[in-house]
Amino acid sequence: MTAFEPQGIRSYSQEEVQQILHLAIARQAADPDREFSYKELLEIAAELEIPPDSLQLAERDWLVQQSEVQQRQVFNAYRRGRFKKRVGKYVIINAFLMLVDLMAGGGLAWSLYILLFSGLSSGLDAWNTFQTKGEEYETAFQNWHRKHQIKKTINTVVNKWFRAFQM
Structure with a gap:
């Protein structure tokens, strides 16, 4: 379609309509904090x-x-926190070991090999932590989500049980 075609001849696919409306709504929203009520949403839909x-x-x-986006954000924050903890252990x-090597031999020798190999391990750990696409990430997220749901269920049951005995 060209910009010079008469309005009666123009036609758009559903995806094109969605994209055009998305851009139009984005341009119309001069105030990014403006919210629409459910009634307004119904009127637009009508x-x-x-x-x-x-x-x-x-x-x-x-x-x-x-909800899933929020859960993934929590999962990513959990992974980053776990990674920071491991990097802290790596540094300490x-x-x-470098201090022991310096004190024992007057220079750095064997501790550099340990630093190199553990650095490789930490690099791979960083790669896995900040990689948020792919099958491994999805598997890790699903496992974390399942454990999180089980903990939530257990906490709910235990809380109900304690409330029942407090009465």
């Missing part, structure tokens, strides 16, 4: 001839997606 039940399903799907242990 103007686009989107049935309310389709809008509700889309909103439910969006909420599920937002290697500094101690």
Whole structure:
């Protein structure tokens, strides 16, 4: 389609319509903190001839997606925290070994080999920690999510059990 075609001849795919509307809404929003009420959302959907039940399903799907995004952010923060802890251990242990090597032989010899091999290990650990795509990441996320859900369930049961005995 060219920009010079008459308006009656223009046609767009559904994906193109979504992209155009997304850009139009982004331009219209002069105030980035402006929020829309559910009533306004319903009015917009009605103007686009989107049935309310389709809008509700889309909103439910969006909420599920937002929940997963938040869970992934928590998981990534957990991985970064765990990595920082391991790097701290790496620095402390290697500094101690280098100090021992300096005091024992008057220079650095064998401790550099340990520093090199443990640095390789830490580099691979960094790669795995900050890699947020791929099958390994998904497997790690699913395992973490499962453990997190089990802990949440156990805490709920234990809390209910304690409340029952407090009465």
